[in-house]
Amino acid sequence: MKKVLTVLAALVVIVVVAAGAQQWLSQTNKGGPVGPPETSEATMVTQPDHCPRVEVLVAPGTWESSKTDDPFNPTANPKSFMLNISRPLQEAYPAHEVKVWTLPYTAQFKNINSQNEMPYDESREEGIxxxxxEMxxxxxxxxxxxxxxxxxSQGAVIAGDIANKIGTGTGVVPAERIRGVALIADGRREPNVGQHVGNPVGGVGAEIALQPLNLLVQPVVPGATMRxxxxxxxxxxxxxxFEICAPNDAICDAPREIGNALGRATEMVQANGVHSVYATNPYVIPDTTANQWVVEWAKGLINR
Structure with a gap:
C-alpha cells in the first residue's frame, strides 16, 4: 500500500510539471509573457555625448542680422542689441554644454524710405x-x-510665433523641451498673454494696434501685414x-485707439528713441536692463 501511494504521488508531480511546461511552451509560441518584462534598449531615449544640455536660440531685430551671418559668431551688425545676451552666455558656459545659436536671416523691413529691402512678411517668414x-x-x-x-523686435515676433506654434501643439519640438521664452519689444505683444516683466505698459503690439488699418498702412510699409x-x-x-516692453515703445506699446494710420506706421518704421536703447534704459525693468534680466533669467534655467 505504501508503495502504491508513493507511485501515485510521483505521478501527480509529473502531471503538474508537465502541465506547467506545456503552458510555458504555449505562451512562448504565442509570444505571450514568460516572465517580468525586460526594458528594450530601443525604447530608451538617448542622444550622442556631443549633444548640448541646452540650446539658446537668439533672434536679432531688424537690420541686426543677415542670411549669411555666422550663428556662433555673428558680425553682420556689431551693435546688435542681442549680442548683449548671446556673448555673456557664451562666455559663461562651454559650447558642448550650452549651444548659443544666433538666427541668421535677412532681417529687413521694406518701407517708404527703403524700397529695395525685403518686405517684412518675407523677412519674418525666412527667419521663422x-x-x-535649426530646432x-x-x-x-x-x-x-x-x-x-x-x-x-522683429526677432521677438519670430521667436514668439514659434513659441505660439509649439505651445499650441503644432511646433517642431514638444512643449516640454522648452525651458523658457523671453521676448523683448514684441510687435504682437498682447496684455495678459505670457508673463509681463518690468514697469507696466498700457498699449499693445503694433501688429495688433494697426490690424484694423492694415490696408491704409501699406503705402508706408508695403508687404508688412498687420496680423x-x-x-x-x-x-x-x-x-x-516672458514679455519685456519699454513704456512708450511704438513697437510693443502702441496706443489701442485707432488714430493717424500713416503716422503710426511711420513710427513703427523709424523705431528709434525708446526702441533703440533697451541695453541702457533703466526704466524698463527696475534696477536692471532688459538684456541683463534675460541673461540672468537664462542662467537660472540652464543651471537648474
Missing part, C-alpha cells in the same frame, strides 16, 4: 523657417536637449514666456 529648421535638426539628433528662445494677436496665445508655454 531658418530657426525652425528640427537638433531635436532629430539630440532628443533630450532643451531650448531657450529669445528675440528682440493682430497670436491665435491661442502661447498655449502650454504661457507660464514660461
Amino acid at each position: 523657417a531658418t530657426m525652425e529648421t 528640427r535638426d537638433v531635436f532629430r539628433e539630440c532628443p533630450l536637449t532643451d531650448y531657450i528662445l529669445t528675440g528682440f 493682430g494677436p497670436r491665435q491661442g496665445g502661447f498655449g502650454a508655454l504661457n507660464d514660461r514666456t
Whole structure:
C-alpha cells in the first residue's frame, strides 16, 4: 500500500510539471509573457555625448542680422542689441554644454524710405523657417536637449510665433523641451498673454494696434501685414514666456485707439528713441536692463 501511494504521488508531480511546461511552451509560441518584462534598449531615449544640455536660440531685430551671418559668431551688425545676451552666455558656459545659436536671416523691413529691402512678411517668414529648421535638426539628433528662445523686435515676433506654434501643439519640438521664452519689444505683444516683466505698459503690439488699418498702412510699409494677436496665445508655454516692453515703445506699446494710420506706421518704421536703447534704459525693468534680466533669467534655467 505504501508503495502504491508513493507511485501515485510521483505521478501527480509529473502531471503538474508537465502541465506547467506545456503552458510555458504555449505562451512562448504565442509570444505571450514568460516572465517580468525586460526594458528594450530601443525604447530608451538617448542622444550622442556631443549633444548640448541646452540650446539658446537668439533672434536679432531688424537690420541686426543677415542670411549669411555666422550663428556662433555673428558680425553682420556689431551693435546688435542681442549680442548683449548671446556673448555673456557664451562666455559663461562651454559650447558642448550650452549651444548659443544666433538666427541668421535677412532681417529687413521694406518701407517708404527703403524700397529695395525685403518686405517684412518675407523677412519674418525666412527667419521663422531658418530657426525652425535649426530646432528640427537638433531635436532629430539630440532628443533630450532643451531650448531657450529669445528675440528682440522683429526677432521677438519670430521667436514668439514659434513659441505660439509649439505651445499650441503644432511646433517642431514638444512643449516640454522648452525651458523658457523671453521676448523683448514684441510687435504682437498682447496684455495678459505670457508673463509681463518690468514697469507696466498700457498699449499693445503694433501688429495688433494697426490690424484694423492694415490696408491704409501699406503705402508706408508695403508687404508688412498687420496680423493682430497670436491665435491661442502661447498655449502650454504661457507660464514660461516672458514679455519685456519699454513704456512708450511704438513697437510693443502702441496706443489701442485707432488714430493717424500713416503716422503710426511711420513710427513703427523709424523705431528709434525708446526702441533703440533697451541695453541702457533703466526704466524698463527696475534696477536692471532688459538684456541683463534675460541673461540672468537664462542662467537660472540652464543651471537648474
